Amino acid sequence: MRVRRVALEKYTSNVFILEPNESQLVWLIDIGEFEPVRRALSGTKEIAGVFLTHPHYDHIGGVNSLVECFPNCKIFGSSKTLEALQNPKENLSFYHEEPVVFSGSSCVSLDSLDEIGLVTGNSMKIFKTPGHYSGSLSYKLFNYWFTGDSLVPGYPVVTKLKGGDRVLNQLTLDFLFGAFLRDDVICPGHGEIVLASNLNRKEY
Amino acid sequence: MTNQEKIALLEDALEIESGTLNESTLLSDVAEYDSMAKLSLIVLCDEEFSKKLTGEQIKEFKTVGDILNFMG
Numbered sequence: 001m002r003v004r005r006v007a008l009e010k011y012t013s014n015v016f017i018l019e020p021n022e023s024q025l026v027w028l029i030d031i032g033e034f035e036p037v038r039r040a041l042s043g044t045k046e047i048a049g050v051f052l053t054h055p056h057y058d059h060i061g062g063v064n065s066l067v068e069c070f071p072n073c074k075i076f077g078s079s080k081t082l083e084a085l086q087n088p089k090e091n092l093s094f095y096h097e098e099p100v101v102f103s104g105s106s107c108v109s110l111d112s113l114d115e116i117g118l119v120t121g122n123s124m125k126i127f128k129t130p131g132h133y134s135g136s137l138s139y140k141l142f143n144y145w146f147t148g149d150s151l152v153p154g155y156p157v158v159t160k161l162k163g164g165d166r167v168l169n170q171l172t173l174d175f176l177f178g179a180f181l182r183d184d185v186i187c188p189g190h191g192e193i194v195l196a197s198n199l200n201r202k203e204y
Numbered sequence: 205m206t207n208q209e210k211i212a213l214l215e216d217a218l219e220i221e222s223g224t225l226n227e228s229t230l231l232s233d234v235a236e237y238d239s240m241a242k243l244s245l246i247v248l249c250d251e252e253f254s255k256k257l258t259g260e261q262i263k264e265f266k267t268v269g270d271i272l273n274f275m276g
Contacts (some may be wrong), residue, residue, distance in 0.1 A: 095246045158240045160219045162247060 034062030053148025080135025133167025
């Protein structure tokens, strides 16, 4: 499995491309923009699904372009995140450049799941990590954690936006730091990928 | 809505300790008044006061009082 980061210039948010070995299918973590991701893919790859960490516009802005190009692509997320794709005020795009309203239908709620299979032998673990947003999810594949904005190394978690909760944020951080192993790789919603061993709970 | 009530809403939106702000507070002195706070302010003005706040208008705000005047 190869994990590649696409750093979006427009929003400074990240998209991660998950490429299983010997498969033409890839999965994404978030989709703030589609065009930079499309350019990063080799021509024959197909995006099978995108796992959304939360619905803020800088992480979902490219969702309509994604399904237009890959109609079979599934959109995974919490039910709150999936609902917010339809609501530009909830996904905050209303207050930015252009409102985002998801026009597709291939949404899969992960509310009742704690893991989901990608291909044989690969399983994405799913964790509820509220704080930045009430329906935030973090994902784990092998030793890679995709934390969205629930943990952005080097920065305090933003809890002042709609759906944010400072108390839940601290509980989420307690959980994440308790679960991290030293060699785990943290792939956040913004900024560089870091090793868990380089993070200090006290700084958050 | 009184100015005290508006200030309370503002403190809540910016996650600032209650009683910190007053009308004459300079926004440049408020460490929490960052880009996320400004987005939160835009949302607040829309949802509580039905007013559309733009980035250009935000740049003109110098004090908490300027924000209260915008809220109306």
